Amino acid sequence: MDLTLALVIGVVVIALAFDYTNGFHDAANAIATSVSTRALTPRAALFMAAAMNFIGAHLGTQVAQTVGKGIIDAPDGSHGLVIVASALIGAIVWNLITWYFGLPSSSSHALIGGLVGSAIASASVVHWDGVFEKVVIPMVLSPVIGFTLAALIMISIYWIFRHSQPGKTNRGFRYAQTVSAAAMALGHGLQDAQKTMGVIFLALTVGGFASPGDEIPQWVILAAAGAISLGTYSGGWRIMRTLGRRIIALDPPQGFAAESAAATVLYVAAMGFGAPISTTHTITTAIMGVGATKRLSAVRWGVAGNIVTAWVLTIPAAALVAAVSYFVLHAIVE
Numbered sequence: 001m002d003l004t005l006a007l008v009i010g011v012v013v014i015a016l017a018f019d020y021t022n023g024f025h026d027a028a029n030a031i032a033t034s035v036s037t038r039a040l041t042p043r044a045a046l047f048m049a050a051a052m053n054f055i056g057a058h059l060g061t062q063v064a065q066t067v068g069k070g071i072i073d074a075p076d077g078s079h080g081l082v083i084v085a086s087a088l089i090g091a092i093v094w095n096l097i098t099w100y101f102g103l104p105s106s107s108s109h110a111l112i113g114g115l116v117g118s119a120i121a122s123a124s125v126v127h128w129d130g131v132f133e134k135v136v137i138p139m140v141l142s143p144v145i146g147f148t149l150a151a152l153i154m155i156s157i158y159w160i161f162r163h164s165q166p167g168k169t170n171r172g173f174r175y176a177q178t179v180s181a182a183a184m185a186l187g188h189g190l191q192d193a194q195k196t197m198g199v200i201f202l203a204l205t206v207g208g209f210a211s212p213g214d215e216i217p218q219w220v221i222l223a224a225a226g227a228i229s230l231g232t233y234s235g236g237w238r239i240m241r242t243l244g245r246r247i248i249a250l251d252p253p254q255g256f257a258a259e260s261a262a263a264t265v266l267y268v269a270a271m272g273f274g275a276p277i278s279t280t281h282t283i284t285t286a287i288m289g290v291g292a293t294k295r296l297s298a299v300r301w302g303v304a305g306n307i308v309t310a311w312v313l314t315i316p317a318a319a320l321v322a323a324v325s326y327f328v329l330h331a332i333v334e
Contacts, residue, residue, distance in 0.1 A: 003078055053193065067197075068205070108195055122330070187263045
């Protein structure tokens with residue numbers, strides 16, 4: 001088998017493995033709040049999230065275009081494929097580390113960090129303007145907007161239902177959470193599955209099996225959607241406990257507000273700007289936002305601080321692992 005073709009196949013397999021880890025790492029993003037409030041059983045929530053992730057992956061390719069073309073320029077041939085493979089290894093390793101410790105870090109930023117780290121190690125071109133505009137600015141804005149929007153929705157709910165019976169209101173919002181959790185899972189598929197599509201398309205372009213102006217092939221969309229759905233259904237229970245219970249003990253109205261706010265931010269970022277934002281950052285800060293409306297002490301800020309530390313470390317840590325992976329793969333393959 002031709003070396004380039006073998007490397008393309010290998011990169012596609014690694015990319016789908018990353019997509020799978022993205023699914024189980026981020027399953028909590030979509031369902032932790034609805035499971036913790038007992039709006040859905042864990043297995044029903046995972047099945048719903050997997051199905052909505054699959055559907056969401058088919059709703060657009062703007063984010064995939066950003067990841068595939070707007071972050072780095074990988075050279076053609078086997079050298080470029082080694083760079084892409086190293087980026088994926090960096091992202092997978094960081095996903096597994098943060099999953100092990102139950103920290104809801106960003107798979108998206110791990111992938112971006114991996115791409116940047118392997119590109120720097122190989123002296124390839126990094127589009128720093130694209131990184132700043134499409135990654136750094138949304139990385140800062142999306143948590144702030146998620147926090148603020150969730151708080152505003154929660155305040156509105158408190159005001160609208162201020163004369164309602166708590167028991168009746170909670171039952172109603174448990175039903176509503178089925179819809180908001182589905183919307184969150186749909187947004188996760190729309191955002192995160194596209195990132196894997198973008199990397200696979202980058203590998204096809206570098207390997208000479210596609211040109212930069214082509215549409216993303218349907219088989220790539222189906223493969224990425226299937227991998228993230230399978231990963232989601234396998235469930236990320238460690239992170240689910242962190243999001244669902246350790247930041248704040250959520251009730252159904254709070255869960256609905258957090259999911260609705262986070263889903264809104266995901267849709268606007270993907271469809272409006274093609275920005276690969278973090279679903280993890282968005283839902284986590286939305287949960288903090290609804291908790292803060294009750295009282296600031298309701299949020300366990302120590303846990304939140306650990307999560308934010310993982311966020312800050314994600315891009316440089318994934319970049320470092322990707323750089324080391326590049327030097328190893330470069331020595332073996334080239």
